[in-house]
Amino acid sequence: MVNQDITITSYEVRDIRFPTSKHLDGSDAMNKDPDYSAAYVIFYTDSDIEGHGMTFTCGRGTEVCCSAIEALSVKFVNKKLSELTVDMRATHQICTGDSQLRWIGPEKGAIHLATGAVINAIWDLWAKAEKKPVWKLVADMTPEQFVQSIDFRYITDAITPEEALEILRENAPTKAIREAEMRAKGYPAYTTSAGWLGYSDDKVRRLCREAKEQGFTHFKQKVGSDKASDIRRAALIRSEIGYDSVLMMDANQVWDVKEAIDWMEDLLPYKPLFIEEPTSPDDVLGHATIRKALYPRTRVATGEHIQNRVIFKQLFQANAIDFCQIDSCRVGGVNEILAILLMAKKFNIPVCPHAGGVGLCEYVQHLSLIDYICVSASTEGRVLEYVDHLHEHFLEPVVMNNGRYVAPLASGYSIQMKRESIEDYTFPTGKVHRDA
Ligand SMILES: C[C@H](O)[C@@H](O)[C@@H](O)[C@H](O)C(=O)O
Numbered sequence: 371m372v373n374q375d376i377t378i379t380s381y382e383v384r385d386i387r388f389p390t391s392k393h394l395d396g397s398d399a400m401n402k403d404p405d406y407s408a409a410y411v412i413f414y415t416d417s418d419i420e421g422h423g424m425t426f427t428c429g430r431g432t433e434v435c436c437s438a439i440e441a442l443s444v445k446f447v448n449k450k451l452s453e454l455t456v457d458m459r460a461t462h463q464i465c466t467g468d469s470q471l472r473w474i475g476p477e478k479g480a481i482h483l484a485t486g487a488v489i490n491a492i493w494d495l496w497a498k499a500e501k502k503p504v505w506k507l508v509a510d511m512t513p514e515q516f517v518q519s520i521d522f523r524y525i526t527d528a529i530t531p532e533e534a535l536e537i538l539r540e541n542a543p544t545k546a547i548r549e550a551e552m553r554a555k556g557y558p559a560y561t562t563s564a565g566w567l568g569y570s571d572d573k574v575r576r577l578c579r580e581a582k583e584q585g586f587t588h589f590k591q592k593v594g595s596d597k598a599s600d601i602r603r604a605a606l607i608r609s610e611i612g613y614d615s616v617l618m619m620d621a622n623q624v625w626d627v628k629e630a631i632d633w634m635e636d637l638l639p640y641k642p643l644f645i646e647e648p649t650s651p652d653d654v655l656g657h658a659t660i661r662k663a664l665y666p667r668t669r670v671a672t673g674e675h676i677q678n679r680v681i682f683k684q685l686f687q688a689n690a691i692d693f694c695q696i697d698s699c700r701v702g703g704v705n706e707i708l709a710i711l712l713m714a715k716k717f718n719i720p721v722c723p724h725a726g727g728v729g730l731c732e733y734v735q736h737l738s739l740i741d742y743i744c745v746s747a748s749t750e751g752r753v754l755e756y757v758d759h760l761h762e763h764f765l766e767p768v769v770m771n772n773g774r775y776v777a778p779l780a781s782g783y784s785i786q787m788k789r790e791s792i793e794d795y796t797f798p799t800g801k802v803h804r805d806a
Pocket residue numbers: 395396397398401404428562620622674724725726727755
């Protein structure tokens with residue numbers, strides 16, 4: 371493969387922060403004032419192709435992820451791209467299997483967020499070398515190549531490589547039909563940006579109206595800070611979107627298990643499709659208890675803080691969730707996502723990725739296309755999150771049309787930021803921070 375005859379020569383890591391807390395964009399009951407940020411990495415090569423990747427953070431702490439990215443990136447210098455892509459499972463394990471770094475995980479927290487950035491940058495590099503978007507690179511893989519990129523350690527009690535192959539082989543003959551459909555129609559989305567907790571009622575009302583006009587039929591509301599205000603806000607949103615549209619609710623981990631059930635009882639009249647992150651992301655059995663108490667009056671969703679495939683496995687095994695919200699860089703990048711998509715398919719749980727923040731929409735559009743074309747072969751009950759912030763900083767920002775993501779066609783993982791944005795928002799030396 372001539373395309374891949376390139377070698378990584380160096381890397382650059384940047385701490386990039388956007389002052390979104392100024393207008394409370396992205397605010398919720400737990401994250402009251404996020405500054406949407408990226409721990410960002412660029413792999414340079416001996417050609418003009420660069421691999422870009424990032425992991426999403428909320429401001430303070432981005433420097434910790436940058437340090438972890440440095441620790442991992444150095445391991446890729448002098449590697450040939452072909453040497454990395456020939457065995458993507460082994461490439462993933464360069465990050466997750468380091469015999470010393472592993473101690474500060476394993477496969478969780480800042481070091482795993484860093485793995486997400488680094489592995490995603492390698493996929494970006496590979497896809498650019500092959501002149502394909504990442505989703506198409508994966509959609510063109512044989513079932514064997516797809517499975518070869520996954521680390522099945524710790525999940526074979528839920529799905530074996532053979533079972534994974536069976537799923538992919540069954541879908542392979544019809545992949546082209548679904549690909550054509552996605553190119554023509556795009557992937558259905560829902561919006562969160564109308565319902566941030568820190569927005570005034572008037573602003574929420576206006577944003578709901580605008581989103582409806584743009585074709586959205588699914589809306590997410592932030593809850594969990596003050597029950598009376600949640601009830602008032604739910605009534606307000608319902609009055610704007612009606613009961614033909616779908617309302618979701620997101621508590622961002624604020625409640626204890628019993629508190630979650632009691633609080634939601636009072637919000638059920640507004641018919642939320644699901645309650646997202648009702649409690650700690652590590653509490654598998656707590657999610658199962660909440661689900662048992664509320665199902666089917668509402669359902670349970672989680673994923674943006676689920677640290678790895680093992681916890682997703684347990685959530686599936688324990689019947690703890692109804693919607694699986696993979697996060698493109700919370701877990702260790704594309705490889706681990708593929709494992710989670712396959713498990714979700716086996717347990718018949720729809721995948722509705724977490725997006726928003728900065729860069730997450732750009733990433734996850736690829737993942738939902740992979741899910742539909744190769745794995746789930748269904749869009750039923752599936753919507754991909756959309757948040758209308760910071761897209762202007764990307765070279766190839768997401769494109770929405772009538773409440774759907776338009777399939778991205780540019781090479782790579784759509785995550786490359788404009789050089790000017792990288793410079794201006796680098797913390798603390800960039801122009802935006804110096805002038806603040
Ligand atoms: C801090 C962030 O904006 C979160 O509120 C956001 O990721 C949210 O949970 C979501 O589901 O989009």
